[in-house]
Amino acid sequence: MDHAKSQLDAELIRRILAGEKLLFHDLIRSCERPIYLLLYSLLRNEAEAEDAAQETVIKVYTNLHLFRGDSQFRTWVLSIARNEGLGRLRKIGSRREDSLDAGNDDQGGDFTPAILTSWREIPTTALEQSELAAILRKAIDGLPEIYRNIVLLRDIEEMDIRETAAALEISEGAVKVRLHRARAMLQRVLAPQLKAFAPRRKGLFGGFR
Amino acid sequence: MRIDCKHVWQHISAYIDGDVDAALRAEIDLHLETCEICSAVLDSTRNVVILVADERVFELPAGFSRRLHERIDRELAQS
Numbered sequence: 395m396d397h398a399k400s401q402l403d404a405e406l407i408r409r410i411l412a413g414e415k416l417l418f419h420d421l422i423r424s425c426e427r428p429i430y431l432l433l434y435s436l437l438r439n440e441a442e443a444e445d446a447a448q449e450t451v452i453k454v455y456t457n458l459h460l461f462r463g464d465s466q467f468r469t470w471v472l473s474i475a476r477n478e479g480l481g482r483l484r485k486i487g488s489r490r491e492d493s494l495d496a497g498n499d500d501q502g503g504d505f506t507p508a509i510l511t512s513w514r515e516i517p518t519t520a521l522e523q524s525e526l527a528a529i530l531r532k533a534i535d536g537l538p539e540i541y542r543n544i545v546l547l548r549d550i551e552e553m554d555i556r557e558t559a560a561a562l563e564i565s566e567g568a569v570k571v572r573l574h575r576a577r578a579m580l581q582r583v584l585a586p587q588l589k590a591f592a593p594r595r596k597g598l599f600g601g602f603r
Numbered sequence: 604m605r606i607d608c609k610h611v612w613q614h615i616s617a618y619i620d621g622d623v624d625a626a627l628r629a630e631i632d633l634h635l636e637t638c639e640i641c642s643a644v645l646d647s648t649r650n651v652v653i654l655v656a657d658e659r660v661f662e663l664p665a666g667f668s669r670r671l672h673e674r675i676d677r678e679l680a681q682s
Contacts, residue, residue, distance in 0.1 A: 574616035
């Protein structure tokens with residue numbers, strides 16, 4: 395996120411705290427999607443993630459005076475979302491140990507890619523087929539938590555390495571390692587399935603093969 | 604020294620992000636010229652990264668934003 399956006403956020407926050415409360419709607423809008431996705435990544439349940447997202451946003455509003463501006467507003471919001479999500483996981487006795495142990499990078503997993511000898515690009519227009527989106531979602535859902543949240547923030551929300559590290563309270567080095575492993579796992583799972591979605595190539599003499 | 608396929612795979616993610624130094628990038632490029640397996644691994648990984656980033660893959664639940672802003676309105680009314 396650029397400097398201009400930070401300044402815009404800072405100005406909105408100043409006005410909200412000075413009494414123009416309705417501007418909070420505008421302030422939070424660009425954070426809605428990353429908040430939800432991060433919580434969905436942690437809780438893996440749509441309704442629970444939505445409830446936690448609402449709780450997060452209310453906490454952001456009531457604690458707005460505490461935002462110091464030494465990080466991006468979105469980063470600060472996402473750390474509140476993450477704490478909300480982790481708190482809920484603890485309350486329900488953590489169905490998954492890995493999500494609470496964010497420091498553990500030694501989780502097993504095969505990071506060898508699927509070996510191919512050629513690849514025909516699958517254009518994003520192929521996503522008009524809902525089946526393809528479902529396959530991608532399932533692959534991401536199947537990643538261990540510490541890799542899934544990196545993919546959601548870095549590759550899906552397109553946050554940079556620094557902001558991703560700050561939001562998840564891990565080092566930039568850890569973000570890079572996990573991102574690499576996550577992408578390798580996704581390639582391994584997805585490449586064989588995705589081949590079916592490659593557009594047919596025109597053969598010689600205008601025929602299709 | 605020529606780098607091998609496993610070495611290339613270790614750097615694929617950083618390579619895609621443009622986060623490898625010039626010397627390593629040159630070595631990887633040289634390897635890719637002659638290795639169809641690594642070229643296909645790189646192309647498919649990059650393709651996967653682009654596809655998962657598409658907004659159609661993870662959509663917010665229908666009505667999510669409306670319900671959120673209604674909740675904010677209730678909170679603002681009380682504060």
